[in-house]
Amino acid sequence: MPAGANQKREHEFKQLEKKFRQSGRYSGREEEVAARIVNKQRAKYGETKEEKRKDREGTSPDRGLPVEDYQTLTIAQIKRRLDSLSSGDLKKLRSYEARHKNRKGVLEILDRSMRNG
Numbered sequence: 001m002p003a004g005a006n007q008k009r010e011h012e013f014k015q016l017e018k019k020f021r022q023s024g025r026y027s028g029r030e031e032e033v034a035a036r037i038v039n040k041q042r043a044k045y046g047e048t049k050e051e052k053r054k055d056r057e058g059t060s061p062d063r064g065l066p067v068e069d070y071q072t073l074t075i076a077q078i079k080r081r082l083d084s085l086s087s088g089d090l091k092k093l094r095s096y097e098a099r100h101k102n103r104k105g106v107l108e109i110l111d112r113s114m115r116n117g
Helices: 007-023 030-044 049-057 075-081 087-099 104-116
Strands: none
């Protein structure tokens, strides 16, 4: 596991590695595959040095969105924050979501909020 990974990612890595060993998948490459999966998640949620650097420099893709730290939020957390947003803000979030994460559940919630708001 790379330096800088938090406890949650370390646990996720160990669980994946164990799962792959038990199931016989990726024989001899369990550690490598588990690390790649965890690193992909770290990058996706802004936990890598590169993503943190982008955020400090103001070049992070979620910079300027109406919901702070949007990239790291779960669907439930996003849903709770939508009530206070204008229709323009909802459209901005939907556009970002479609271009970056494209989570079906979030897109549905945003669509519903735009119709009801």
